[in-house]
Amino acid sequence: MNNDKFALNARLIKIGAVTLSAGIIANFAPVIYLWIAYGEIPPFEDILKIWTVALVTFGVSWVVQPLTFFSMLGTSGSYIGWLAGSVADLRCPAVTMAQKVSGYEAGTPEGDVISTIGIAGSVLLSVSVITIFTIIGANIIDILPAFIKESFKVILPAVFGAVYVELASKHLKLGAATILVALGFSFLAIKLGVPGWILNIAIIGAGIVIARIQYLSEAKRSGTNV
Structure with a gap:
């Protein structure tokens, strides 16, 4: 069974590496075309400055988010999710709901299949919704009330909160302990002036440690070898 699982993961990784590589090439294709066909390309110094800003702003998430969401998304789901983007605010809620409806837990082979189906559906x-709103969305946004436009700013925190509550409800002790530690770390970060990206890593690391301690404690009580 384990050998079959490893062989399947190896195939998924090969396919995922090819599709992600193709996606990277496709992202650069329009720029390369403009460069070759019309000789238009920004100065290298400007490219380096923009890349540095992106690295400082999002660099931590390039490492933290794949590690954080892998257990939920699975191997194939991770490749599709990172190729499509919007993992935290779109793909994870879709996966959570799909696994809840189907009754399969994240981290199981069945859960990985459901995760892939949920992400593919999302x-x-x-893509369908974006295509529609790209065509007609600009006119709709202009006529929306001001309070609805303001609410767009809190969509991402609301999604994170919903995903957290859904996952924490399955493991109440772990969820409660993690949120308490996160609140404590956030309080200290404000007092000490700790940057947000360091706070994120600390909270995620604390959640992993808490989960491991709880697992070992429960395994010890049940007499399970770990």
């Missing part, structure tokens, strides 16, 4: 839906 990609199809989001």
Whole structure:
């Protein structure tokens, strides 16, 4: 069974590496075309400055988010999710709901299959919706009330909160302990002036440690070898 699982993961990794590489090339293709066909390209110094800003702003998430969401998304789901983007605010809620409806837990082979189906469905839906709103959305946004436009700023925290509550409800002790530690770390970070990206890493690391301690404690009580 384990050998079959490893062989399947190896195939998924090969396919995922090819599709992600193709996606990277596709992202650069328009720029390369403009460069070759019209000789238009920003100065290298400007490119380096923009890349440095992106690295400082999002660099931590390039490492932290894949590690954080892998257990929920699975191997194939991770490749599809990172290729499509919007993992935290679109793909994870879709996966959480799909696994809840189907009754399969994250981290199991069945849960990985459901995760992939959920992400594929969310990609199809989001691409369709984005296409529609790209065509007619600008006119709609202009006529929306001001309070609705302001609410767009809290969509991401609301999504994170919903995903947290859904996952924490399955493991109440772990969820409660993690949120208490996160609140404590956040309080100290404000007092000490700790940057947000360091706070994120600390909270995620604390959650992993808490989960491991709880697992070992429960395994010890049940007499399970770990």
